Amino acid sequence: MRVRTRLGGIFYLLAWLLTWGFSAAPGGATSLGLSGTLFFALMLAARWLHRLPAQESRGCLEQWIDRHWRLIHATCLGWGLAHAWALWSAAFEPSRMIATLGTVAFSTAMAFNFPMRKGRCVLAILLLYLPSLAVLAWQWPVQEALAVTLVFYLGYLLLALNRSHREYHATLEMEQQLLEQRERYDRLSRTDSLTQLGNRLQFNSLFPAMVANARRQGTPLSLVLLDIDFFKRINDQHGHSSGDACLSAFAERMRQVFRRDSDALLRLGGEEFGVLMPNTPLEEACALAEQFRRELATSGLELHGQRLPLTTSLGAGCFDPRLDQTAEAFFKRVDDALYRAKAEGRDRLALAT
Template identity: 70%
Template sequence: MTEPHVPRQPQAFALWREAQDTRIRTPLGGIYYLLAWLLTWGFSNDPLALLAPGLIGLGVFALLLTLRLLHRLPDEQTPAALQRWLNHHWLLILSTALAWGLAHALAQTHALFSSSAIIATLSTIAFSTALAFTFSMRKKRATLALLLIYLPGLLSLALDWQARHAVLITLSFYLSYLLLALNRSHREYHNTLALELQLLDQQERLEQLSRTDSLTQLGNRYQFNSLFPVMVANAQRQSQPLSLVLLDIDFFKRINDEHGHACGDTCLSAFAERMRQNFRRDSDALLRLGGEEFGILMPNTPLEQARLLAEQFRQELEREGFEVPGATLPLTASLGVGCYDMRHDSSAEAFFKRVDDALYQAKDAGRNRLQLA
């Protein structure tokens, strides 16, 4: 479940898991339907006299097997695509079940199959048992498949009640057992799926925690180190602007020293909330890089637009300050703003250093100002 192509949304993951299980389990059954028909036909009283139905059955089961094998999972892992694939594959499963049900009925009614009718009956028992435990993901569809396998043969046995009632009654009892077993297998499958979804959710929470600063709920340095080179590579490949804003709270140590670390933590949280209010676009990545240093990654944002947003933030911060019980403390920040430029930035590290240098120029020039890189 840690592979990148595995869907993370619960609905998509449940469909992905079902599609994977269906795809893995389906080829073997298709092969044995074909072999069972070859045995039923080959051990009949006179295979040559049954050449036409034998070849027709051979063609049908070979075609269904081929279609199963060729029906590949979709590249797109969306719920709609996965559901579509499952619907189409279940159509193949149900068609195979109906084809075998008709083959079993033919073996029970045609006189030339009298010596191999037992093979068809045993195969019906084997296929229905496998289906009840293998394809229990969808109970209604699996129930329909069981009925398609069984009912044609049961009907043919009922037509010869006097001679076949014992086999008919035995198969009917076994069908009732399979329906109960299917119900239990269905519950067990979905219980296991629920556990997988819980594990996936826990894994997602842990990964989220590893990428999130616990105090400010912004992305942390680990997330920045993961996002930044990817965004730079995308900007280079797509020739789209990528702006970076680096912010440093001015004289933050003074707040800690004069008002305590609890007040300092509250200040950091308030600063992060101001960032969220000012940089509201879903595409922007807001991060705490460490201590009182913050960063904003702004894809598809030219330098002037990033400068205007950053300057607006700086001015609002200066104007509003930071509220503490009984007073309003001055709260300002120094900012470095830059836009990725292939002519000047040989790498993501070079781009970051250029903007970081601009931040330090703003601090050296007296703080509470913005410096373009």
């Protein structure tokens, strides 16, 4: 809207200068000429100075559009009156064609460039045409041909506007669908299809950003890594479908314990999982991790109507800028703790040193 109106204001001013300049006696209509020049110059300046709001909320943008349309309508009314005066005054007879061509050009541009709000666009076109049509109706015997031509062209413009309005909103709807489809594909590409947790791709993009934010703001960031103990044995004894069911049930159990909105739950690959916990000190992260380990060891998982004993090994750590120069260094500390928990007998939580 703003881009298209900035250019139009220049042509209104230029058209008026041509209409006034090629009249029979420009010097004899100095007051009228300067008043018209001042008006269209002010409309041009108002369009250029009417900047978009700093806060791009829907309410602010709607208010901006309302005000901008008022500027457009004021300019259209000004030109409609200028064209009507050129048709009425004998002094403007030499430049009547310039004024008429201006009305045709401005109304055509309006129909094809501003179909977004059809009702407001129709009003703008009528403001361009009605004053001059009123004068032509008053001078009907003399200006019959021009009046009929402008009426027919006005009808064509309204039909063209209706079509442009439909095409504009159809294009907008298609672009919105493409954006939503792209977002959906992006979300699917970052989600593990089996567990519906974030996948390794999401972890690789999320983890460095969270580490950078923790370093910049000085806030704690905890990471818990989990590995299902003896998962290969489950696949071998119960089959891969049971293994998949085990992974899904394990992820659901994670959601029940690590259920804060800020926690990011991820499947990093195979039977290894992770939880990113921003603004969480190590003690709080360890308490949740230990709760998860204890409940899993106590109750196991229900699989095909029978209880399956299951345990997990965990490594937990909190980002420390003195120890972790990079996100990779932080991950390695926690990953080493996980492997230490497995080496020490599994079904335990080890802290990153």
